[in-house]
Amino acid sequence: MSQLSADKLSVAFAGLKALSDVDLTITPGQITGLIGPNGAGKTTLVNVLTGFQTPTGGAVSLNTASAKLNLSGLKPHEIRRRGIARTFQGGRLFRDLAVIDNLEVTGVGLGQSRSKARAEAAAMLDWIGIGALQNRIAGTLPYTDERRVAIGRALIGKPAYILLDEPAAGMSGPEAADLAALIRRIAAEIGCGVLLIEHNVGLVLSLCDHIVVLDSGVVIETGDPASIRASEKVRHAYMGTAAETNLPVLEVLA
Ligand SMILES: Nc1ncnc2c1ncn2[C@@H]1O[C@H](COP(=O)(O)OP(=O)(O)O)[C@@H](O)[C@H]1O
Ligand SMILES: [Mg+2]
Structure with a gap:
């Protein structure tokens, strides 16, 4: 497993x-x-x-x-x-880029072609339910949307x-x-x-x-x-x- x-x-x-x-x-x-x-x-x-x-x-x-x-x-x-992907406390988006570009650059960084990266970025935003935000500048989003974009970016490349x-x-x-x-x-x-x-x-x-x-850096409990x-x-x-x-x-x- x-x-x-x-x-x-x-x-x-x-x-x-x-x-x-x-x-x-x-x-x-x-x-x-x-x-x-x-x-x-x-x-x-x-x-x-x-x-x-x-x-x-x-x-x-x-x-x-x-x-x-x-x-x-x-x-x-x-x-x-x-x-293995992550998000950061506070989001850390590229604030001057459009929402879709934030996801696309991640795909390109992972080795995808521009067109494949753009298509996956658009599909991911739709899957999350924020497709309508794709052309917004990331730095202008309310933080609830910012977090969703950060999660979408982390999900690029499956x-x-x-x-x-x-x-x-x-x-x-x-x-x-x-x-x-x-x-x-x-x-x-x-x-x-x-x-x-x-x-x-x-x-x-x-x-x-x-x-x-x-x-304090120690696991004190685990469980359901x-x-x-x-x-x-x-x-x-x-x-x-x-x-x-x-x-x-x-x-x-x-
Ligand atoms: N880069 C660093 N240099 C020195 N101390 C740090 C650093 N990062 C975290 N710490 C300290 O390590 C401890 C754990 O921090 P952190 O992992 O951020 O805790 P949490 O995310 O659970 O709030 C804290 O005492 C914090 O001050
Ligand atoms: Mg913390």
Whole structure:
């Protein structure tokens, strides 16, 4: 079976242990949640999985039916070409380019011809339901649309895995529900293995098949939504940090 695996990953920043011996597995067609308080190491983990950060220990590997590929040491674009895509906290679109061009340049970067890249870009925007936005300048979009474009860009080239770093941050309830429906379709219709980093723990519990909880760089709990909801350890991790951001989380946990 195909899987993207982190094996005992560690990252230290000048003495700060951002990740310590973290194991994580992402499976095609499934949604894995990654939660934990601010500073837990969630973005650092995605950075290591996608080649933006070199780990101080451990390895990332891509298992396919025919081979086990060690991804450690590969550059971000090399990892992207092997079917592992990501979005960034805050979007990071090319703000001066039209929406469709944001997707097209990714296809060209992946080795597609201009015409094939443009056709896939248009089809992807339609699939997401934002085809009408294709000629808008990306920097003028409201951020809910910006996030959808960023997800569309990550889906160019049909990656096997997509890692989403807080895609619903700042969204209202109905906006987050729309996004949740899109994330479900990415797993069910495209068959991607999704890693979802999200502060909205209610959204994570409703969407994910499996959840990993990080606190201070350490995996403190893993399990299905019901077991995470009931976990004392998870509740304690959130209680120890800033109350104003974590109160909504504590309301969702048992
Ligand atoms: N490039 C960096 N240099 C130094 N410290 C960093 C760097 N990136 C992240 N950190 C620190 O590592 C810890 C984990 O950060 P991060 O992965 O961004 O957490 P999260 O995404 O869970 O909020 C934090 O203490 C953060 O300040
Ligand atoms: Mg983060």
